[in-house]
Amino acid sequence: MIALSLAEIADITGGRPHDIPDPSVRITGPVVIDSRQVEAGSLFAAFAGEHVDGHDYAERAVASGAAAVLAARPVGVPAIVVADVEKALGALARAVVERLGTDVVALTGSAGKTSTKDLIAQVLQAHAPTVWTPGSLNNEIGLPLTALRATEETRHLVLEMGARGIGHIDYLTGLTPPRIGLVLNVGTAHIGEFGGREQIAQAKGELVEALPSAAEGGVAVLNADDPLVRAMSARTKARTVLFGEADDADVRATEVRMAPAGQPSFTLHTPTGCGEVTLRLYGEHHVSNALAAAAVAHVLGMSVEEIATALSEAGTLSRWRMEVTERADGVTIVNDAYNANPESMRAALRALAAMGGTARANGGRTWAVLGPMAELGDASLAEHDAVGRLAVRLNVSKLVAVGGREASWLQLGAYNEGSWGEESVVVSDAQAAIDLLRSELRPGDVVLVKASRSVGLERVALALLAGGGEVADR
Structure with a gap:
């Protein structure tokens, strides 16, 4: 963060200094919400969570080097006391971004946000100093924490924005107003909360509505291959740049081809010329993500x-997203267990199928270890059934459905598609899946592990890579 005095922070947040002997003391370290991450000169923001109250760790934070605490009440150590810590953190982020004048790139979508954000970050970092959202910290707390990592040297600030309902992205864009807004897709993630894809499109489109006009430099980067996203061009005053495989896309891909191991290559077309791209990532779905990153980079002058x-x-860059690791015995583990929705589940299965050629050449099989997809509401049965069917259509060798009624729906889809033998099985939990796989895997096999974050199915992948022991408690 840029250095700010405690007096300046109090003024920005509308806070009241408490137990601060010298208001001119400056915050020179990061803003953190975990006392274990405190560095010298940090500002510790104390949040009262469901299980832990950060105010109880204020003294520990200051003892570890924090210059002060942003708190909702006096805590016995130097603090700026505010009415609402979350809103104060957001106000601080907006003030810092406005002072820096950094180009803010915001992105949203139903699937692929984090992978695309990581691609954008790496491409832009090759051009100029860039700060980006770590992992999936894309909410009303994670976003300002990311923005506050920017310094005077930062040229590009790349922010992932998530939404759990109408108005959420509008709120986030108010904290860090973007100049460039990217919408990847409108799918069925969280459809149980939103009620339908049209409502999801309404929420995602809040990003382009928040952009400045074309005359002021605003640019909306939209997926030409998704009709609901393409239509958002009518909701923005910004200039529109289209990406995708459509013929009229400003940034598009042709001659898409897949390596035997599952990595895509393509010819990249931009308004300034063409180039050849061979991705190190696995799965054809990353072509669209790469085009989105290319479109943003083109807008920024690369x-x-x-x-x-x-x-x-x-x-x-982010863990548990199509992480491919080959064990010493020749078994390949694909850990894509950070999260799952119908679109990302289908993309992961297609990536597994693409890797199947290499697996078969090595005498192996493909395994899909799948858990529940959350927040699908009334669509849950149909979506799990469809994923089970797709696994059969893609000739995945073995489907291991893990846990609960959703697992039975996955197997039901596989059964109805023609998996009547031992190609699919339901197991009760992660440990049962591990026990099965340890007894059945052989050299050359490829194992995909994927489920919604709440399931914690990464434990299966981690245990298989560790090679022994029970599943650790989360």
Whole structure:
């Protein structure tokens, strides 16, 4: 964060200094919400959570080097006391971003947000100093924490924005107003909360509505291949740049091809020329993500040669997202267990199928270890059934459905599609899946592990990579 005095922070947040002997003391370290992450000169923001109250750790934070605490009540150590810590944190983030004048790139979508954000970050970092959302910290707390990591050297600030309902993205754009807004897709993630894809589109489109006009430099980067996203061009005053495989896309891909191991290559077309891209990522769905990143980079002035090179060198920054690891015995584990929705589940299965050629050549099989997809509401049965059917259509060798009624729906879909033998099985929990896989895996097998975050199915992948022991408690 840029250095600010405690007096300045109090003024920005509308707070009251408490137990602060010298208001001119400056915050020179990061803003954190975990006392274990405190560094010298930090500002510790104390949040009262469901199970833990950060105010109880205020003394520990200051003892560890924090210059002060942003708190909702006096805590016995130097603090700026505010009415609402969350709103104060947001106000501080907005003030810092406005002072810096950094180009803010915001992105949202039903699937692929984090992978695309990681690609954008790596491409832009090759161009100029860039700060981006770590992992999936894309909510009303994570977003300002990311923005507050920016410094005077930061040229690009890349922010992932999530939504749990109408108005959420509008709120986030108010904290860190973007100049460039990217919408990836409108799918069925959280459809149980929103009520339908049209409502999801309404929420995602709040991003383009918040952009400045074209005359003021605003740019909406939209997926030409998604009709609900393409239609958002009518909701913005900003200039529109389309990406995708459609013929009229400003940034598009042709000659898409897949390597035997599952990594895509394509010819990248931009308004300034063409370049060849070979991604290190697994799965054809990453072509669209790469095009989105390329479109943002093009808007920010990078040449097609720079973009193609940076995309070809980019890897995975966030954990448990198509992490591919080959064990010493020749078994490959694909840990994509951070989260799941119908769109990302289908993309992961197709990536597994693409890797199947290499698996079969090595005498192996493909395994899909799948758990429940959350927040689908009334669509849950149909969506799980469809995923089970797709696994059969893609000739996945073994489907292991983990836990509860959703697992039975996955197997039901596989059964109805023609999986009548031992190709699919339901197991009760992660440990049962591990026990099964340890007894059945053989060299050359490829194992995909995927489920919604709440399931914690990454334990299966981690245990298989560790090679022994019971599943650790989360």
